Amino acid sequence: MSGTLVVALIAAAGVVAFVGIIFLLWYCLFRKSISRTSETNSSEPSIQAGGNVELSGGVSYPSGLQGARSFSLEELNLATKNFSSVNLIGYGRFGEVYKGLLQDGMIVAIKSRQAAPSREFVEEVRNLSTIRHRNLVSLLGFCQEKDLQMLVYEYIPNGSVSSHLYGANQMSSEKLEFKNRLSIAHNAAKGLAHLHGFDPPVIHKNFKTANVLVDEDFIPKVADAGLRNLMERIGGASSTSQMIVDDVFIDPEVKHSGTFCAKSDVYSFGVFLLELVSGRDARTDQSLIAKVQNYQDPSTISSLVDSRMGSSFTTEGMKEFLRLAFWCLNTSSERRPPMSFVVLELNRIHEKEISLTTVMGEGTPTVTLGSHLFTAAR
Template sequence: MSRTLAAIVGGAAGAVALVGILLLICCFCIFRKRSISTTSDTGSSDPSVQVGKNAGVELTSQDARRFHIEELSLATKVFSDKSLIGQGKFGEVYKGLLHDGMLVAIKRRSAVPSQEFVDEVRYLSSIQHRNLVSLLGYCQENDQQILVYEYIPNGSVSIHLYGGDHVTQEKLEFKHRLSIALGAAKGLAHLHSLSPRLIHKDFKTANVLVDENFIAKVADAGLRNFLGRFEVAGPSSRVAADEIFLAPEVREFRRFSEKSDAYSFGIFLLELVSGHEAMDLLSSELNVNIVEWVENYQESGNISAIIDPRLGNSFTREGMEEFMQLTVRCVDSSSEKRPTMSYVVMELDRILEKEMSLTTIMGEGTPVVTLGSQLFRASK
């Protein structure tokens, strides 16, 4: 009797244990399924990896929104001249207001629809970084190809450097220009860090935009991939202006690389520090390339003559010297001697940090302006 009772009790205990184990297995499977679902929806289990919203549609690292022509037509008032804000290599550029209140930049051209276009948009829209202008989506209807980007309110750095009185004097101080340069360098460095790396191929001052907080964002990354050919139709003056930013090996051999981007970045730095548009120097009585222009002043020991007078004395001699040395390295005719963009980021970050601390400690207006041959002289 006792043996029978013990067997019954033991069997019951075993059954309870088995049920408990089965329940644990079921809970684990349900939890894992939810976890996988969250990861596939956002590209990560971390919700911070979600990269943007547009018209109530959550955009992940794999998504590019397909817009309808009716919505974009309404956003631009039927692509009216009043909405037209520019003309680029890809085509006309419009400012648009979507029905959800979001401002966008819309680039439009006539072209036959293609799957390659969609694939390229999906790839480029997956690239997200604080210092890159985000490609939100596309439209292919009525024999038109349209790209939709986030709208950057303060426009390009070009406008603030030589486009008139569009910015307050404070924003032109050396440390602000350093901050803009650092942001743009981070954007390019991110492109180069991708696998496979993405070469910008069309980096120039006009493609560095600043938002309402003057944070720099690099525009048109990968846009050349849509063009098909290196030579593009358009006004000859614009083509000539773009050529100034191209490295020697690109102009001669059409050989793009991360080092050709570094050269273009160097031209951007020269415009940033001088306040001069490279194209103006070429088309002026001087008829000189901006790199040659700097080299001439360097040889004569009067490099301070290229520094934008609007900078006043808002910089230290050491900071300007290091900035110019880095700039000259970027525009070296030998691609092998140019620094990588990751190195440029590191150097600009160091120069900016030092410049901020020195000008804060010494007070605005105290830093000494570098004169003559003191520039480019190696620190001992």
């Protein structure tokens, strides 16, 4: 073989090797690019949304999906057996409320009313459906067909806090300890604070004990977030002048000005705290608000506290709880605390109460329990 041929073969081999290396590098870069694109545009909702929000029953719903699901009337008819009266579970500001079972196995609550189709309805529902928090009842979707407007929510199986406090389904005694009620208050406050954290804040405008629902584990979820706003925009909401004058949950300033603000919800939350600790309906026992002014008086505490709670609470913890309720109920909205502070304060009181009332060995600090208050009041 001539030298020229050898040189030519070596050169050809070098070119092939060079091309091979270039191809290999291109292939690796291409694969890496695909990998990055796949990670960025993953179809996994939890990646796109930045995590899931757990709904009732352990079902997860993507926390950041834009818009709400559009349900067909046929689908909701199947879910409710043609809106059978057997599945009618209540009436609300929006309309009748039905329990439904979707084909994918999810149980939902469907609110229905007669109304003409509206683009504003769809837009408002899509906006509200993006608000996700563990302590808010999630708005999953809507339906507009045959002059019907429907809202589809996650179903919360254990009813409202009001029904457990003074309704037909009152909680058993083991569910009524002060620590349990503090936990309910703290988590409900987190839901309301989440609404107020938006810019501009989402004002509930109808916060009350009946609108705080509890799941199987008694984790509270605030219902109807933004519903009054939706109805004001699409029509059908009662005007401020038509609101019941003696509705104790409504901020006195709203009754005069007709204008809601975040601190209006704080006032409503203060009434909620009173009902939670007393086990009484503030609408029929309006003396509760007057009594809380003397929250440091042991006789006042004994007359306010629900006897079903037992005596496993500290005097200090109860005073701090009632002081917070009194602060929320200040007649001046400017002097009420923001919900973000209420969350922190309830968490502090709750943790302190647990540490002081948990049975421990020797060296447990001496505290004044609620039983001392009731004894002193006799």
